[in-house]
Amino acid sequence: MKHQGPKGTYDVLPDDRPLRSRIVHAAARIFTAAGYGRIETPAFEETGLFVRGVGASSDVVRKEMYTFEDKGGRSMTLKPEGTAPVVRAYVQHGMHKLAQPVKLWYHERMYRFERPQAGRFREHYQLGVEAIGSDDPSLDAEVIVLLSDLYDELEVSGVTLRLGNMGCPDCRPAYLERLRRFLDGASDELCEDCRERAELNPLRVFDCKQEGCKAVLAEAPLLVENVCDACGEHFGAVKGYLERLGRDYRVDGTLVRGFDYYTRTTFEFECSRLGAQSGIGGGGRYDRLVAEIGGPDVPAVGFGTGIERIVLAMGGGEKGSSGRLQVFFAVLDEGARPLVVEALHRLRRRGVAADTDYAGRKLKGQMKQADRLGANVVVIIGGDELARGKATIRDMKSGQQSELPLEPLDDLVSHLLERVNGDVLS
RNA sequence: GUGGAUGUAGCUCAGCUGGUAGAGCUCCGGAUUGUGGAUCCGGCGGUCGUGGGUUCGAGUCCCAUCAUCCACCCCA
Numbered sequence: 050m051k052h053q054g055p056k057g058t059y060d061v062l063p064d065d066r067p068l069r070s071r072i073v074h075a076a077a078r079i080f081t082a083a084g085y086g087r088i089e090t091p092a093f094e095e096t097g098l099f100v101r102g103v104g105a106s107s108d109v110v111r112k113e114m115y116t117f118e119d120k121g122g123r124s125m126t127l128k129p130e131g132t133a134p135v136v137r138a139y140v141q142h143g144m145h146k147l148a149q150p151v152k153l154w155y156h157e158r159m160y161r162f163e164r165p166q167a168g169r170f171r172e173h174y175q176l177g178v179e180a181i182g183s184d185d186p187s188l189d190a191e192v193i194v195l196l197s198d199l200y201d202e203l204e205v206s207g208v209t210l211r212l213g214n215m216g217c218p219d220c221r222p223a224y225l226e227r228l229r230r231f232l233d234g235a236s237d238e239l240c241e242d243c244r245e246r247a248e249l250n251p252l253r254v255f256d257c258k259q260e261g262c263k264a265v266l267a268e269a270p271l272l273v274e275n276v277c278d279a280c281g282e283h284f285g286a287v288k289g290y291l292e293r294l295g296r297d298y299r300v301d302g303t304l305v306r307g308f309d310y311y312t313r314t315t316f317e318f319e320c321s322r323l324g325a326q327s328g329i330g331g332g333g334r335y336d337r338l339v340a341e342i343g344g345p346d347v348p349a350v351g352f353g354t355g356i357e358r359i360v361l362a363m364g365g366g367e368k369g370s371s372g373r374l375q376v377f378f379a380v381l382d383e384g385a386r387p388l389v390v391e392a393l394h395r396l397r398r399r400g401v402a403a404d405t406d407y408a409g410r411k412l413k414g415q416m417k418q419a420d421r422l423g424a425n426v427v428v429i430i431g432g433d434e435l436a437r438g439k440a441t442i443r444d445m446k447s448g449q450q451s452e453l454p455l456e457p458l459d460d461l462v463s464h465l466l467e468r469v470n471g472d473v474l475s
Numbered sequence: 476g477u478g479g480a481u482g483u484a485g486c487u488c489a490g491c492u493g494g495u496a497g498a499g500c501u502c503c504g505g506a507u508u509g510u511g512g513a514u515c516c517g518g519c520g521g522u523c524g525u526g527g528g529u530u531c532g533a534g535u536c537c538c539a540u541c542a543u544c545c546a547c548c549c550c551a
Contacts, residue, residue, distance in 0.1 A: 053542080108549050112476080130551090159551075164476085166545060175551055242548085256549085307550055325546060355551025381509065412509045420511040431509055445511070 057163070057171025063372075072359055073156055075202045076176045080154040083195055085178050088153045090134035096124040102133030102342050104309025106250055113161040115171075127160035130308065131177045131353050132335065133342065139181050140344030149182030149347070168326040168358045177332070179351035181339065186283050189314045189334060189350050190290030196318060196330050196352050197296055205362045207321035208329065210296065213273060213304030214284045215311045218337065220277035225251055227270050235265045255303035271302030280313055287314050306331060310338040314350065320362045329362055330354025375469040377419035378405040381412055381431030388455060389430065395462045401469055419445065426468055430455070442468075 054060060061069065077087070096116050103110050115127035128134050135153055138144075144151045156176050163169060178195060180188050193210070200208045216224060232239065232247040232254065239247070239254070243262050246253040255266060276284070291298055298316075306315050315333030323329060332352025340346040376396060378389045389405055396403040404422060406415045412431070419427045429441040439452045440461060453461055 056542080113549080161550075163549070164547095165543090166547095169550070173551060177551095253549095258547090326550070328551065330551065353551060358551055379510080408503090411504080413505095413507085413511080414503075416511040418511085424511090427511085429510070433509080441510090443510075448511090450510085 055171065057165040057169075059170065068360060068363065069356065072203060072356060072363075073176070076154070076156070076199055079195060079198050079202060080178055083152070083191065085152040085154040085180075085195075088135060088138060088155050090128070090131075090138055090155070090157065092158065093125045093127050094134055094137065096126040098133050098137055098342060099126055099129060102136065102310060102338060103130060107307055107309050109161060109307060113163055115160045115162055128157070129159055129161045131155055131157055131159065131175055132179060132308075132310070132338070132351055135177075135179045135351075136181065136339055136342060136344070136349070139179075140339065140342065145182065145339075145345045145347060150180045150188060150349070151182055152178070152180045154178040166326065167324040168355070168361050170357060174356035175353045176356060177351060177353035179349060181349035181351075182347045184283070184334075184336060184348035186286035186314075187290050189283075189287045190294065192332065192350050192352055193287075193291065193316055194294050194296060196332075196354060199354070200318065200329070200359075203359065203363060205320065205322075205329070205359060207362070208318050209321075210298040211301040211304050211317045211319065212288070212291075212298045213301055213306075213315040213317075213333075214276055214280060215306075215313055215315050215333065216272055216276040216280045217312050220275070220280055221272070224270070224272050224275045227275065228252070228272075231269050238262075238265050252305045255305055266303070273300060273302040283313055306333060310335040310341070312336045316352070318354070320358070322362045323358060324361075326358065329358045372402065374402045374404055374419070374422035374424040375426065376401060376403040376465055377415075377422060377424035377427045378403070379412060379415040379419065379427055379429045379431075380405055381415075381429070382435050385430040385435050388458065389428075392428075392458060392462055392465075395458070396465060399462075399466055401466065426465065428461075428465070 080087075096114070099114065100110055105111070109129050114129055117125055119125050135155060139151060139153075154177065156174065158172055159175050160172055162171060165171060176199075178192060180192055197208075197210065215221065228251045229247060232243075232251060236244055236247070239262050240257065240259045243254045243257050243259070246257075252272070254262065255269075257263065257266070273284070288298070288300075304315055304317060306317070311333045313334040313336065315331070317331035318329050319327045320329040321327070330352055331354075332350070334348065334350040336348035339349060378393065380386055380389055393403050393405060404424075406418060408414075408418075410418060412429070416427065424445055427443045427445060429443060431441075434440055434452075434455070438455050440455050441450055441452055442464075443450045453464055455461060
């Protein structure tokens with residue numbers, strides 16, 4: 050093959066559309082009902098936005114960004130995640146002067162330079178929301194329930210929710226110090242990776258799957274249990290709201306998310322139907338991020354969820370037909386084509402899906418094509434019809450046929466419009 | 476960046492211990508001088524991922540390379 054799509058990318062073909070549209074429409078409806086307005090941000094941003102926002106120590110920034118220099122010598126990066134760009138837009142457009150919180154949702158492509166595998170791509174789509182300008186715990190719950198509602202609406206089964214608490218700049222450093230001391234004490238029993246993690250980003254050791262490390266970590270102090278009173282109370286309130294809304298969750302002290310900006314509530318939805326990449330969506334509170342990138346010191350909370358993973362969890366394989374045709378013109382005599390071209394145009398302008406044969410098929414082939422396209426009505430114009438100034442109208446469901454005059458075209462078009470409108474209503 | 480598996484027709488795949496490529500589906504046509512979804516028949520379609528090597532001969536064996544998939548890592 051001469052060319053193929055870049056590694057880790059894929060094409061969305063017409064038959065993939067119905068399922069994807071259903072997902073995005075469900076999200077739009079659910080987010081809109083909760084007062085979220087849609088925002089779109091550029092495909093790329095200044096590299097510095099992600100370095101400062103996502104964090105220089107995160108894997109995403111260290112080795113997964115699509116970074117390039119533009120013709121003006123500026124370093125740009127294809128966005129690897131959705132929160133930093135939205136926050137940048139919030140600051141740039143002075144949204145802190147609007148009524149708070151400002152609620153935004155997005156549907157965007159993200160880019161990360163990773164080795165592809167099941168449910169992981171170099172270009173992927175995410176749906177997400179960001180609620181900026183409030184630290185009310187009910188907003189944390191709102192955001193979590195919004196995502197949970199989306200999965201419910203789409204009937205994604207096998208989804209579970211894990212909750213964590215990252216604390217705040219007042220209490221986390223003390224905990225990290227304590228964890229580091231604990232890890233130092235047990236460093237003989239840790240794997241090489243974990244000893245390295247203990248230095249760089251100690252929380253990451255909780256991700257380790259090595260049995261030896263897991264045994265050690267079972268005894269480790271957990272951040273959820275060592276936050277300050279304010280963070281503890283906030284977390285308690287979030288849990289209370291979730292319970293009131295009837296959402297099951299599991300508090301998981303080992304839940305660690307990949308971005309550095311999280312504070313207090315973090316959460317992750319996992320789906321048993323996914324494979325190794327079991328996370329289907331997640332997010333959390335990021336009370337320091339807006340200030341970090343140069344905006345006012347306002348708290349915020351949000352999530353992102355991957356379209357590909359939702360598709361996978363929904364069974365992915367089921368493809369729908371990309372569209373249903375209403376009227377098909379079977380042309381047997383090229384003399385009829387000018388008339389057909391005009392009739393098609395008029396029907397289409399009225400919103401009727403109409404098509405004809407362009408491949409020189411015989412009548413049988415054209416009927417087959419009409420059937421494939423799901424046409425309700427076929428208008429047959431052959432030599433006979435043309436000579437008599439008539440068109441044969443065939444109802445594809447009943448097989449019944451009748452004739453109509455070809456001229457005036459207005460009458461033929463009105464008749465067809467009436468017919469398909471009837472079909473739509475029935 | 477690391478490990479494993481796999482690369483044959485547009486799609487899904489067969490091809491035994493090396494002898495020069497097949498099926499099903501799709502598409503087009505015929506059986507039905509101008510009528511769809513069923514059946515039967517026929518046709519189109521492949522430098523067997525690529526490049527070397529071994530051999531009289533390689534889809535089949537060896538090496539390299541590329542790609543895809545799965546897993547690690549990390550995340551959606």
